[in-house]
Structures are given as structure tokens and as C-alpha cells.
Amino acid sequence: MGDPAGIGPETIVRAAAAGALDRVLVVGDPQVLQRAQRQCGLQRPIAVLDDPHDRSVVPPGALGVWRPPGLPEGLAQLPMGRVQAACGAAAAACVRAAAGLARDGAVAALVTAPIHKEALAAAGEPWPGHTELLQDLAGGVPVRMMLANGQLAVVLVTIHVALRQAIERLDEAGILQTLRIADQAARRWGLAAPRIAVAGLNPHAGEGGLFGDEEIRIIAPAIARARAEGIDARGPFAPDTVFMRARHDPPRHPGEFDVVVAMTHDHGLIPVKYLGVDEGVNVTLGLPFVRTSPDHGTAFDIAGQGVADAASLQAAVRMARRLVSDPARAD
Numbered sequence: 001m002g003d004p005a006g007i008g009p010e011t012i013v014r015a016a017a018a019g020a021l022d023r024v025l026v027v028g029d030p031q032v033l034q035r036a037q038r039q040c041g042l043q044r045p046i047a048v049l050d051d052p053h054d055r056s057v058v059p060p061g062a063l064g065v066w067r068p069p070g071l072p073e074g075l076a077q078l079p080m081g082r083v084q085a086a087c088g089a090a091a092a093a094c095v096r097a098a099a100g101l102a103r104d105g106a107v108a109a110l111v112t113a114p115i116h117k118e119a120l121a122a123a124g125e126p127w128p129g130h131t132e133l134l135q136d137l138a139g140g141v142p143v144r145m146m147l148a149n150g151q152l153a154v155v156l157v158t159i160h161v162a163l164r165q166a167i168e169r170l171d172e173a174g175i176l177q178t179l180r181i182a183d184q185a186a187r188r189w190g191l192a193a194p195r196i197a198v199a200g201l202n203p204h205a206g207e208g209g210l211f212g213d214e215e216i217r218i219i220a221p222a223i224a225r226a227r228a229e230g231i232d233a234r235g236p237f238a239p240d241t242v243f244m245r246a247r248h249d250p251p252r253h254p255g256e257f258d259v260v261v262a263m264t265h266d267h268g269l270i271p272v273k274y275l276g277v278d279e280g281v282n283v284t285l286g287l288p289f290v291r292t293s294p295d296h297g298t299a300f301d302i303a304g305q306g307v308a309d310a311a312s313l314q315a316a317v318r319m320a321r322r323l324v325s326d327p328a329r330a331d
Contacts, residue, residue: 001028001094002113004075005087006298007308009036012113014310016063017042020317025052025107026065027098029090031076033065039306052097053106068097080304088119095130099137102289109290109320113313114298117160128160131284134291143286144181146259147272147295148319149279151247154260154268155182166264170201170214175222175261182259183231185285189323197242197257198223198235199267205236219263233261243271269295278311281319290323292316 002008009028013036015021026033030048037044045062049055058064070093072086095112102110112130120127127133135143146155157178158166179196186194199205200219202212209216219236226233235242239262248255262268272280273295280295294312302308 001026001032001091003087003091003116003119003298004029004032005078005080005082005084005119005303006114006116006300007303008113008115008298009033010040010303010306010308011294011310011313013037013040013042013044013063014308015314015317017044018310018314020310020314021063023055024064024111024317025049025055025101026063027052027068027094027101028065029067029071029075030065033063035076039304040308041306052101066097068093070097081300081302083116083118083122083300085119085122085124088116088121088123088125091115092120092123092125092127092133095133096137099134099289099291102291103138108324109292111313111316111320112291112293114294114296116298116300130282130291130293131159134284134287138287138289141286141288142177142181143284144178146182146185146283146285147269148281148283149272149275149315151249151255151275152243152260152272153258154243154262154272155185155285156265156268157261157263159265163264163266167201167214170218170263172218172222172225175219175263176225178261179222179226179231179233180229181285182261183226183233185283186259191258193232194259195257196226196231196233197237197246197260198233199239199242199260199262200236201239201263201267203238203240205238214263239263239267247275278309279315280312281316283319283323290320292320292323 047058047062049066052066101107201214206212206215215236223233246257246260282293284291
């Protein structure tokens with residue numbers, strides 16, 4: 001359900017009212033979801049499950065909610081739109097419980113509503129976001145963040161660290177690993193030979209070393225090694241133009257590439273979010289289960305007002321259904 005003081009619960013009940021959450025189990029606090037319904041002026045039935053595996057007790061038209069162990073009490077009485085340790089603890093407890101269900105095969109995929117990084121920290125959680133927490137829960141497997149919509153898919157080499165640290169952490173091995181993960185993921189989605197563009201780090205991709213040498217020292221060698229493994233990786237390209245080249249908007253502009261790999265968080269995510277957050281979806285690549293999320297945050301400035309838009313959450317649910325590896329569970 002995400003942070004109880006953010007818009008996550010509101011987007012969930014709105015998506016449910018729109019009929020977008022059929023056969024979806026909500027891991028969270030039923031009272032928080034009931035509060036969200038009141039805030040949105042909705043009255044959809046909520047069925048509280050004692051056992052997350054027994055969804056047969058959810059009547060048609062109802063939203064099934066399971067309250068996981070370890071969830072703090074009194075969440076529905078906390079003020080909206082504020083960083084609170086209890087909300088961070090609740091968000092982390094829900095993610096851990098839901099990831100356990102996905103890891104055990106009890107659910108086909110995991111869709112996470114927004115959490116607040118400061119609230120996580122206030123709760124004593126060592127992880128800066130979903131991606132790192134889920135990576136830990138999956139045993140430390142290499143993972144990467146991808147943000148995608150109908151026109152552009154971007155995979156990041158580095159994510160939630162200061163820009164200076166991100167640049168310091170870039171190396172050939174990490175870039176090569178990102179290319180492998182992106183290629184493997186795209187092949188699982190049905191692309192026989194994914195076309196991967198690699199964005200440079202520096203202006204004009206370094207301009208032959210005049211504006212920085214990372215492209216020469218680490219990015220180009222990683223691309224060469226990936227190509228030697230049969231990965232169709234190309235670049236490094238100037239980061240101020242490669243996203244336009246990759247944008248798929250037929251028939252006017254068919255994209256030259258299927259995926260863009262970007263070196264840092266904002267380099268890669270600004271172009272996708274500029275195209276519209278309502279259809280943007282965050283996908284964690286490399287996990288042993290499918291995980292998606294909306295591409296927006298907790299929106300504390302509007303939380304509790306009943307005006308949150310559920311479009312990105314609905315897009316995340318649709319994406320999760322498409323990415324489920326077993327077609328029998330994809331519906």
C-alpha cells in the first residue's frame with residue numbers, strides 16, 4: 001500500500017473502483033484503505049483476509065486486503081502528508097511481506113505503491129528505496145531500475161546516491177552487468193535481438209576526451225565486451241540526443257532502439273517522466289519475481305485530498321501482468 005500518509009492508498013482504492021485490480025491482493029492496513037475510500041468518496045467493499053493464500057473469501061467486487069505481521073497500530077489515525085517513522089516502518093513491513101509472497105510463488109507479481117525515503121530512514125531502515133530493499137530480500141542478486149512507458153524504456157547503471165558518488169561508482173564491470181541484465185530482460189519480453197543504446201556520461205559523450213574520459217576508459221570497453229557476448233549494444237551516444245532517437249512514436253517516429261542504458265538516475269529518468277508520469281512504470285530487473293511500481297512519489301502535498309490520479313498505478317498493474325513469465329498466471 002506504500003506510505004500510509006501518502007497518496008498510495010488513494011490510488012489503490014481509485015484503481016479498484018475503476019475495475020483495474022481484479023484478482024489483486026492488497027498488502028496493507030484495512031483501516032488505512034477505508035480512510036482512503038472516505039477521502040475519495042468511494043464505498044467499494046473491503047474484505048479483510050486472515051490468510052493471504054485464501055482469496056476465495058473475497059466476494060466479487062470487493063478489494064481483498066491482508067494486514068501483514070509487524071504492521072504498526074493506529075496508522076489510520078496518523079496525519080497525512082508528513083514524514084513519520086511509523087509510516088516508514090509500515091511501508092517496509094508491507095514490502096517485506098509482499099515480496100515473501102512473490103518469492104514463494106503465492107502471487108504472480110508485486111506492484112508497490114510509493115514509499116517515502118525519509119520515512120524509511122526515520123524508521124531505522126538502511127535502504128534508500130524499494131530497489132535496494134528488494135535486492136536485499138532477494139539475497140543480494142544484481143538488479144537494475146528501469147523506467148518505461150509506451151515510447152521509451154530506460155535502464156540505469158546507478159540510482160539512489162549523490163551524483164558525485166554515482167560518477168565515482170561507475171566502472172566497466174557495472175556497465176557491462178547493466179547491459180547483460182537489460183538484454184536478458186528484453187529477451188524475456190519477446191525481443192529476439194534487443195537494440196540497446198548506451199548514453200554517455202559527459203556532454204557530447206565526452207567529445208573524444210575533451211569533456212571527460214569516462215566514455216573512453218569505461219563505457220566504450222563495456223560496450224565492446226557486451227557486443228562480443230552477442231548483445232546488440234551501441235554507443236556511447238550523446239545523452240542530450242539519444243533519448244529522442246530511441247523514442248518510439250509510430251508512424252511519425254519509430255524508435256531506433258528498444259532500450260537506453262543511462263549512467264545516472266536523473267540522466268535517464270527525466271526524459272521518461274517528461275513524456276508523462278501517468279503512463280510511466282518503474283520495473284526492477286534482475287529479481288526472481290516481477291516487480292513494478294508507479295513512476296511518481298508519495299505526493300505529500302496532495303495526500304488526503306482525494307484528488308490523486310491512479311493512472312500510473314494502473315499502468316504498473318498492466319505492466320506486471322504482461323511481464324509475468326507464466327502465461328497461465330498473466331491474467
